[in-house]
Each structure stands twice: as structure tokens, then as C-alpha cells.
Amino acid sequence: MTVKSLIASFTQQEDLNFLLTNRVPRAALTRFMGWFSKIENPLVKDTSIALWKLFSDLDLSEARESEFKSLHACFTRELKPGLRPFDPDPSIVTTPSDGIIGAHGTIKDGELYQIKGAPYSLKELVADPGVVETHRNGSFVTIRLTSSMYHRFHAPADMTLEHVSLIHGDVWNVNPIALKRVERLFCKNERAVIRTHLATGEPFTIVPVAAILVASIRLHALDRVLNAQTERPLSHACNKEVKKGDELGWFEHGSTIILLAPGDFAFAPDIAEGARVRAGQPLWRRRVAVD
Structure with a gap:
């Protein structure tokens, strides 16, 4: 051995x-x-x-x-050019980063889960009533990045970034062992809430969650690092258009990204809990194809 x-x-x-x-x-x-x-x-x-x-x-x-x-x-290393091609189909929303699918499914009246049998509320996660109503019966996916993975994350579709807020919190580990033992863990950790809308009009929300060790999130749209030392204001309006695959920022250690989508999006066939994914591969498809 x-x-x-x-x-x-x-x-x-x-x-x-x-x-x-x-x-x-x-x-x-x-x-x-x-x-x-x-x-x-x-x-x-x-x-x-x-x-x-x-x-x-x-x-x-x-x-x-x-x-x-x-x-x-x-x-925070970059990759060699061309290693993460993003699916060009406009009806496809891709994975924004490398990672492991932790949980995915339907948001049921504002409730989702970190692992089976461990629910938490959308309201507690995002602290934004507008986002809660927008995604109350939508769908979600949790992507966990381990410490050894590529840590940069990208736009999963053509979209406009509208607003970024930071919620101060703890820095629990986000591995499956901790998720089984710490209730509502994602609602306790440091996290950002990035409100966007897709080029086709649908609302889409990205929630990067920090974790133990470095626990900092770099967002290019704000040209700053968000972490426990970030002072107010913690809420920032922005109006930045990005193309699918554009780099949005990076984690400075392994962590998690939670994605919130409309309810009329269907998961790609190979999306399953425990599956390893790479930035750019299909994650959701709109049920009605884009012309």
C-alpha cells in the first residue's frame, strides 16, 4: 500500500x-x-x-x-488554452466549473437540500426575497470543488450580471462528511449571491460558497476579492454582459457553487449525484429550444 x-x-x-x-x-x-x-x-x-x-x-x-x-x-492557476470548450448550443446551460455534483433537483416551494434528507431554505441561503420568489419552484444543482481541482469559474451561458451581494458567515468544510453532520451548512458559510438574467431573458442565480482555509472569492465584475475581511458595502449593483465561457472569477481554495435555474430547464442525461463534471459541459437544456 x-x-x-x-x-x-x-x-x-x-x-x-x-x-x-x-x-x-x-x-x-x-x-x-x-x-x-x-x-x-x-x-x-x-x-x-x-x-x-x-x-x-x-x-x-x-x-x-x-x-x-x-x-x-x-x-488559482489558469489552464492551457482550449482545454475546457463550452457547448455552443444556445439552448444549453453549461457547468461553470470543474467539480463533483453534490445534489440536484427541483426546488419545492423554496426548499432544496444539501444531501438527501437534509433540507434547507432558499430564503436562508440567499437572504433576498426577490431571488426566493424567482426560484421558489425552480431547479438547482450543487457543484463541489475539491482542493486539487481547477478553481476558476465561468459564465454558463450568455448572460448579464445584475447584482452581487456578500453574506458573511462561517468557514465549515463542505465535503460530504460535513454536509451529513452540519444542518443548513451552506446557509452558515461565507457566500456571494450573484443575480443574473440569461440572454434569452430567464433569471439565473449563482451562489459561490466559501469554505475552510483560504475562503476568498475573486469576482472580476467587482474587481475585488470577497472574504471575511470585506467591509461594507456588501451589496453591489452591476450591469455587465458576459458570453458563455467568459471567466467570472475564482475560488482561492476548494469550495462549492450552487446554481438556481427556472423550473422549465431539464437536466442533461449524465448529470447525477457524485458525477465529476468539467467546465463547459451541458448541465441544463431549455425544454423549449431557442430559435
Whole structure:
């Protein structure tokens, strides 16, 4: 058995995993990691990336750059051009990022779930009555990014960004073990609510949720990083048109994106809980094709 498989077996014990990733001073550890990851010392950087590879399935073969000046630069790396083509069909809404489908389905009178049997309310998630009414009986999907994945996220369709708000909160881990143990976890963590409408007129909402360690979200539309240190105002109007595949921003560590769509969107056939997805592949299709 390899060292990596031994580590994986050790950390897959649920009680131990939850203890190591949640029953720690989460906020302090997150602030420390934010500082540490930006150290531009070759020894610190190289050792950190080597340890990261040991503890995960980190693969840098797709990275645009072969060398990084810091751990942070590795976290937020770009990919080689052309590696994530976005489905050009205008009736298709694509996945905005690489990730793993955590949950998906219908929003039932403003209620959705983080895992089966663990519901939470749309009102508590977005804190915006307009968004709640818009998506009260729509559909949703949760995409979880692990620490080793490509962390940038993109426009899933041609759309206009209308408004961004930040909701301060905690930094719980967002892995399946924590989701089983922490009720309404997504409603407790730091998160942004990005209101948009698609080029075809339908409302569409993107909710990036931060997690333990770096817990910062960079949004190009605001030209700023959103995190626990962000001061008011926490609500920003914007009117920015983006094309499908345009980069919207990035997470500075693994986390989650929750997408809220109209009820007349149908999921692509291969979308299933636990499925790995890549940015650009079909996620939803409008039930009525666009002319």
C-alpha cells in the first residue's frame, strides 16, 4: 500500500475527517492559510505543493504555467488554452466549473437540500426575497470543488450580471462528511449571491460558497476579492454582459457553487449525484429550444 493510499484510508474515517477539518479554529486557520499561501519563497512553495500532491490527486499537467511563484498562484492557476470548450448550443446551460455534483433537483416551494434528507431554505441561503420568489419552484444543482481541482469559474451561458451581494458567515468544510453532520451548512458559510438574467431573458442565480482555509472569492465584475475581511458595502449593483465561457472569477481554495435555474430547464442525461463534471459541459437544456 502506498503512502497516499494509507493517508486516504486514514482520512476517510468519518469521525476523524470531521474532527481534523472542522473541530479546529476554522477562522484563525483560514486567515493563516490566506497569508501562508501567498509567501513567494521557493522552498516554502515547493514543499507545500509536494505535500499537497502527497495528500491529494493534484495534477498540474493541464496548467498553463509550469512554475508558480506561490502556493496561492498554484491554487488559482489558469489552464492551457482550449482545454475546457463550452457547448455552443444556445439552448444549453453549461457547468461553470470543474467539480463533483453534490445534489440536484427541483426546488419545492423554496426548499432544496444539501444531501438527501437534509433540507434547507432558499430564503436562508440567499437572504433576498426577490431571488426566493424567482426560484421558489425552480431547479438547482450543487457543484463541489475539491482542493486539487481547477478553481476558476465561468459564465454558463450568455448572460448579464445584475447584482452581487456578500453574506458573511462561517468557514465549515463542505465535503460530504460535513454536509451529513452540519444542518443548513451552506446557509452558515461565507457566500456571494450573484443575480443574473440569461440572454434569452430567464433569471439565473449563482451562489459561490466559501469554505475552510483560504475562503476568498475573486469576482472580476467587482474587481475585488470577497472574504471575511470585506467591509461594507456588501451589496453591489452591476450591469455587465458576459458570453458563455467568459471567466467570472475564482475560488482561492476548494469550495462549492450552487446554481438556481427556472423550473422549465431539464437536466442533461449524465448529470447525477457524485458525477465529476468539467467546465463547459451541458448541465441544463431549455425544454423549449431557442430559435
